[in-house]
Amino acid sequence: METEIPALFRAREAVAPERFTFHSSRMRMKEVTKKELEAMDADSTRCAAELSDARVDVLGYACLVAIMSMGKGYHCVSEQKLAQITLDNAAPAPVVTSAGALVSALEVLGAKKIALVAPYMKPLTKLVVEYIKDQGIDVGDYRALEIPNNLDVAAHDPRNLVGIAKQLDHQDADVIVLSACVQMPSLQSIEIVENELGKPVVSAAISTAHQMMRALDLPAIAPGAGALLSGKYADAPYSPSLPIAVK
Structure with missing residues (x-):
């Protein structure tokens, strides 16, 4: 998340005028086990609150298996829950999970x-x-x-x-x-x-970057990242799990 997502947005900067900053808050996890993934997910609300303090424009939850290990369709639950955290903090922002x-x-x-x-x-x-x-x-x-x-x-x-x-x-x-x-x-x-x-x-990672760009209402493009970010799907609809305001 902290390497390829910025790399994809930097690649976009080479062909488009928008510029981006990156902020992160970590949920702890060492061994990729269901138990640690569940504990990790439980800490996601803290991370969402911390990032919304920075008034970011979009949040990306970067652990696909942590979401998927919580039950089928859980990405919708997580996106709604974390978006509500940003709303409660007076800093509403869309939340993209890598699973979703x-x-x-x-x-x-x-x-x-x-x-x-x-x-x-x-x-x-x-x-x-x-x-x-x-x-x-x-x-x-x-x-x-x-x-x-x-x-x-x-x-x-x-x-x-x-x-x-x-x-x-x-x-x-x-x-x-x-x-x-x-x-x-x-x-x-x-x-x-x-x-x-x-x-x-x-x-x-590419899927997450595509959805984050669309959540920002920007064409989703990044050279060198394959078909999804080639420009062919630059204006694909973004459908958040919870309708909220976007800066």
Whole structure:
């Protein structure tokens, strides 16, 4: 979140006039387990309040599996809850969760079936797969990299994803999700895989950036980030879970 989201917005700055600042508040989590993810999510209201103190224009909740581990459809609950925190703090701002953003991105791309790569252990990866299926998008082949430590997830070499993607059975997939996790870097491999497989390739981070740009009522574009941010979907509708004022 703190590397690829700013990189995507900086790429946008190269082709558009708007400029951005970035602010973060952390929820603690070391091992990617359901117990730690639940504790992490419980701390999200504190983070939303702290960030709204800075009068930010949009908030991004950057842990896809933390949301998905809380139950099917929970991204809507989380977005409403955190948006209400900003409203109560007299600093209303839209909230984008990476879980909700990925679902929205797949809908924008018209995906009926996807193939997916995730860094999580197999039980959590299966949970992610079932969450996406519950949103009406079929998941065919998927790969769980089984990296338990969160710092090791961030240290995973994104270049390895090129070979991993080629190993997926992707023939019937409309879209490839190269990283179903904002912690696992993938940006430098997105367009490589897209060109080699001949179909759209996205990540949780790219999806989040797309939705954050649309939440700001800006065209969602960023060179070098694949089909979703190519400009083709720059004006895709943004539908927040809770209607609130946007600066």
